[in-house]
Each structure stands twice: as structure tokens, then as C-alpha cells.
Amino acid sequence: AQSVTQLDSQVPVFEEAPVELRCNYSSSVSVYLFWYVQYPNQGLQLLLKYLSGSTLVKGINGFEAEFNKSQTSFHLRKPSVHISDTAEYFCAVIFTGGGNKLTFGTGTQLKVEL
Amino acid sequence: ETGVTQTPRHLVMGMTNKKSLKCEQHLGHNAMYWYKQSAKKPLELMFVYSLEERVENNSVPSRFSPECPNSSHLFLHLHTLQPEDSALYLCASSQDYGNTEAFFGQGTRLTVV
Numbered sequence: 001a002q003s004v005t006q007l008d009s010q011v012p013v014f015e016e017a018p019v020e021l022r023c024n025y026s027s028s029v030s031v032y033l034f035w036y037v038q039y040p041n042q043g044l045q046l047l048l049k050y051l052s053g054s055t056l057v058k059g060i061n062g063f064e065a066e067f068n069k070s071q072t073s074f075h076l077r078k079p080s081v082h083i084s085d086t087a088e089y090f091c092a093v094i095f096t097g098g099g100n101k102l103t104f105g106t107g108t109q110l111k112v113e114l
Numbered sequence: 115e116t117g118v119t120q121t122p123r124h125l126v127m128g129m130t131n132k133k134s135l136k137c138e139q140h141l142g143h144n145a146m147y148w149y150k151q152s153a154k155k156p157l158e159l160m161f162v163y164s165l166e167e168r169v170e171n172n173s174v175p176s177r178f179s180p181e182c183p184n185s186s187h188l189f190l191h192l193h194t195l196q197p198e199d200s201a202l203y204l205c206a207s208s209q210d211y212g213n214t215e216a217f218f219g220q221g222t223r224l225t226v227v
Contacts, residue, residue, distance in 0.1 A: 004156075034215060043118070043204055043218035090157070094212060101170065101212055104157040 002027050002095045006105035013081055014113055021076040021108045023091030032094040033074040034102070035065055039087045047089075050074065061085070086112045117141040120205050120219035127195065128227055135190040135222045137205030145211040146188040148180060151202040151221070163188060164211040195226045 003026045013019045025031060032051050036044040048059025055067040065076045074091060091105040118139045127133050139146065148160040162170035163182040177199075179191040188205055202223050206216040 009154075036218075041220075041223075043120075043220040044206075044216075045218070046215050049215055101159055101162065102216060106154070106156045 002029075002093075002103065004091055004093050004103050004105040006091055006108050008108050009106065010109045010111065012111045012113060015083055016080045018079050019077065019081050019085075019110065021089050021091075021110065023074045023076065023105060025072050025074070025091075025093045027072070027093070027095050030096045032096065033065075033067060034092040034094075035059065035063070035074070035076050036090045036092060036104075037061075037087050038090065038107075044090060047076070081110070081112050083112050083114070085110060118205055118207055118217050118219035120203075120222050122222060123220065124223045124225075126225045126227060127192070129195060129197075131195075132191070132193040134192065135203055135205075135224075137188040137190075137219055139186055139188075139205075139207040139217070141207060141209075141217060143207035143209050143217070144185060145208045146182060146185075147206040147208075147216065148188065148190050149204040149206065151204055157204070161190075162211065169211060192224075195224075197226050200224055200226045 005024045034049045035047040037047050038044045047063050048057045050057045050067045058064045063078050065074055067074050088107045088109050090107045092102045121136045145164045147162050150158045159172055160174045161180040166182050177194050181189040202221045204221045205219040208216045
């Protein structure tokens, strides 16, 4: 079955510390991978995406993610977080050839503390 | 500014009311989507329109009725809703159905009382 898993529902971290938000997927077909961020009372904004090519993808606001096909993962990282990064982060996957719709994980709430 | 605008931002309605949510995009996109976002649950895709034709209807109750009069506008008509329908309803658009990133509106926070 095709699925997207974000195991961490909440991740607290101190300002200027590094952070990694985990995303794993299950699929027998090729995938396109996305990370979205949602600030309070806002819609979702695309942080970065992997469609093909280099497995290390850089996005906005200093975030990056690495596609690991063997581990079926697409973890999001930032070397030094800021208070303004406090938000909910969603991993999403398009399973090619299967209707081509975005399937979202349950989200990870990142809380940056002073 | 994401290019996708949703109105109203907040809506409170009784279970016997009829209301509509509106979504507008000025990005020249061909596909538009309605998602439901409930607490502690993944985003649920409700409807997809591609080139103004409905291409997906994911077992959504008939009390939700979408309408896509043209490529720039998408509506979600609501009637006889239940309290469990309270959620954030997000509209999104993409250049084409499925193979590119989606751009989201800010959502309509719906409360059914």
C-alpha cells in the first residue's frame, strides 16, 4: 500500500539548534516528494520539492531535504532554526501512475524555543 | 500572496443552513482542488477539477457539492452539515493535474453549530 508517514507529531528545539523532521513513504512506483509549511491560520506554502536529479534539494528559508531511495525517506533539515520557523510541516508524495494526487503525512509541529 | 484566494476566511453555520465557500486563482492553472484539514488527521483530498471537469470525488458526503464554473473559480456548496464537518477547508491549484506543485489558499475555517 502507498502511504506517507511522519512519525514525530511534535518536535521542540532551541533557537539556533539544528533540526531534522522525518518523512518516510511506502511505494512500489516512482515518487515525487514535497515539503510544505503551514503557519498559524494560514494555508500551506511549498518549502521544497524533489522531482528528479540531485537527491539533495534546497528550499526556501534555509531548509533542505535529501531523497534516500533505499530507505524510502525524505527528511527535512535546517542547520540553525529561528523562532519564526515555528509552524507545522507536512511531507507530501505523488505516487506516479496512481492518479497523480498529493498524499500528505499527518504533519509535524516544530516549536522553536528561546 | 499565493495567488489563490479563499472567501470567507471564517464561517459559522447552523446545521440547517446553506452556504458556499469560494476559491479564486489568477495563476493560469488548469487544476483546482478542495482539501479538508481536521485536527490530528492528514489533509483529505475531497475534489479535483482539471480543465473544469471533475476528475476525483473521494467518497465525500453529498452535503458537500463542488462547482467549477470556469478555470479560475471553484466553489464548495454546503448544506445540512454536521458538527464533525467543522474543519479548515483549503483550496489549491496546480498547473496541471498531479504532476507539479500545488499552490494553496489561506483556507476557510468552518464551524458547524
